Amino acid sequence: MKKIVLTKHEIIIQYIKNLEISTKVSVRQIAKELDVSEGTAYRAIKEAENKGLVSSIPKVGTIRIEEEEEKELEDFSLKEIIIIVEGEVLTGQENLSMTPEQFLIGASSKEIFERDVEKPALLIVGDRVDLQLAGLNYGSALLITGAVDVKEEVLKKAKELGLPIIKSPYDTFLATSMINKAVYERLKAKELVRVEDIMTRNIKYISPDATVFDWHELAKKTGRSRFPVVDQYGIVVGIVTAVDIAGVEPETSILAVMNADVLTAERKTLVTHLSRLLVWEGFELVPVVDEQKHLLGTISRRDILKAFQQTQRQPKFGETVDNLTLSGFKLEEWEGGVKLSGEITQFMVSELGTASIGTVVMIMSTAAYIAIRKKLRWDAINDTFTIHQMNPPAVGDKVEVLTTILKSDKKTCMVEIEFYSDSELKAKAMTTAKAVRK
Numbered sequence: 001m002k003k004i005v006l007t008k009h010e011i012i013i014q015y016i017k018n019l020e021i022s023t024k025v026s027v028r029q030i031a032k033e034l035d036v037s038e039g040t041a042y043r044a045i046k047e048a049e050n051k052g053l054v055s056s057i058p059k060v061g062t063i064r065i066e067e068e069e070e071k072e073l074e075d076f077s078l079k080e081i082i083i084i085v086e087g088e089v090l091t092g093q094e095n096l097s098m099t100p101e102q103f104l105i106g107a108s109s110k111e112i113f114e115r116d117v118e119k120p121a122l123l124i125v126g127d128r129v130d131l132q133l134a135g136l137n138y139g140s141a142l143l144i145t146g147a148v149d150v151k152e153e154v155l156k157k158a159k160e161l162g163l164p165i166i167k168s169p170y171d172t173f174l175a176t177s178m179i180n181k182a183v184y185e186r187l188k189a190k191e192l193v194r195v196e197d198i199m200t201r202n203i204k205y206i207s208p209d210a211t212v213f214d215w216h217e218l219a220k221k222t223g224r225s226r227f228p229v230v231d232q233y234g235i236v237v238g239i240v241t242a243v244d245i246a247g248v249e250p251e252t253s254i255l256a257v258m259n260a261d262v263l264t265a266e267r268k269t270l271v272t273h274l275s276r277l278l279v280w281e282g283f284e285l286v287p288v289v290d291e292q293k294h295l296l297g298t299i300s301r302r303d304i305l306k307a308f309q310q311t312q313r314q315p316k317f318g319e320t321v322d323n324l325t326l327s328g329f330k331l332e333e334w335e336g337g338v339k340l341s342g343e344i345t346q347f348m349v350s351e352l353g354t355a356s357i358g359t360v361v362m363i364m365s366t367a368a369y370i371a372i373r374k375k376l377r378w379d380a381i382n383d384t385f386t387i388h389q390m391n392p393p394a395v396g397d398k399v400e401v402l403t404t405i406l407k408s409d410k411k412t413c414m415v416e417i418e419f420y421s422d423s424e425l426k427a428k429a430m431t432t433a434k435a436v437r438k
């Protein structure tokens with residue numbers, strides 16, 4: 001059997017996990033006790049903080065804390081569902097911590113159910129014995145509604161498989177409505193989905209002192225091709241991808257090939273905002289950092305898509321009005337800046353049947369923001385927005401929004417925005433923005 005050898009980093013994390021709650025943790029203490037450098041100890045403590053193992057408390061220091069169990073946006077264990085539907089547990093008491101990934105309502109035919117079922121699922125069903133047995137055979141827990149008697153063969157099968165059966169006094173419609181309402185309230189309480197809710201904390205990164213050969217080894221080990229570049233103090237200094245190292249000699253330094261102009265996100269950034277940047281700027285992976293640029297995690301397009309899939313059947317608390325408006329627009333570059341093109345839909349119109357002025361202004365200001373991001377690589381805050389012309393297009397019109405960066409210095413920039421429909425100028429505006437380099 002191959003012996004598992006832990007890295008110094010993993011040894012430190014394990015050491016922290018084994019500490020008593022409320023124990024003080026310091027870089028110097030760990031460096032001394034585990035015979036590692038203070039830089040290695042610092043990076044490990046920061047990762048432990050990201051994992052929720054320790055917490056930095058002002059005037060006290062870094063303390064070992066009790067880990068909180070993380071939940072997905074819509075995660076409900078069977079224990080919670082029992083409370084929601086006032087259920088009685090008939091079997092599978094030992095597996096009530098199970099979290100269904102899918103809720104299925106008993107279909108009219110067994111074939112339809114078998115086509116749709118996934119594991120682990122909760123089947124909400126009435127007195128259909130054939131569907132109850134089919135659900136158990138597919139590894140699903142059962143929520144039997146309507147206070148019906150459960151047949152002995154169903155109870156026997158559930159006990160054999162160790163699957164929970166919950167019996168509710170409410171009918172299927174009412175029980176489902178109660179669960180949906182609970183999900184709704186959880187999403188509502190969460191308000192907006194932020195980066196910290198879905199970011200990956202088990203981070204794979206590479207040092208600027210590493211070589212292209214080291215990148216290949218890390219890629220082979222992890223199956224990934226994009227890595228943040230992090231210095232000895234845990235600060236993100238760049239990102240390196242397969243494109244950057246293509247055709248480069250193995251002994252070449254990562255510092256020489258990495259992209260130092262890296263888009264980063266903070267923990268409180270809205271996922272909907274970041275999703276637009278990932279699409280518009282072509283990024284696949286974004287490091288999540290604190291105010292000092294220390295690496296806290298990463299977020300990818302896959303992470304964002306997964307989060308959106310979890311909430312797509314629920315009220316879109318993460319969807320802002322501008323996201324919904326711009327969802328059908330296409331981004332292109334042109335010689336002056338960037339161009340947004342799309343169609344005016346019913347969602348955007350006023351009572352007059354034309355695009356509302358608010359919609360037109362929002363699209364124009366967003367186009368200016370994207371132009372600043374792409375051309376100047378700045379984050380910007382609008383200072384002034386002056387409209388010189390406004391003749392809103394009608395519903396169904398194809399429109400193009402063109403931006404031109406007229407001038408910029410170290411602190412401010414000026415952008416001209418023109419809004420066209422069928423080659424006719426419908427609106428024109430000028431915006432100045434206070435810009436800050438990332």
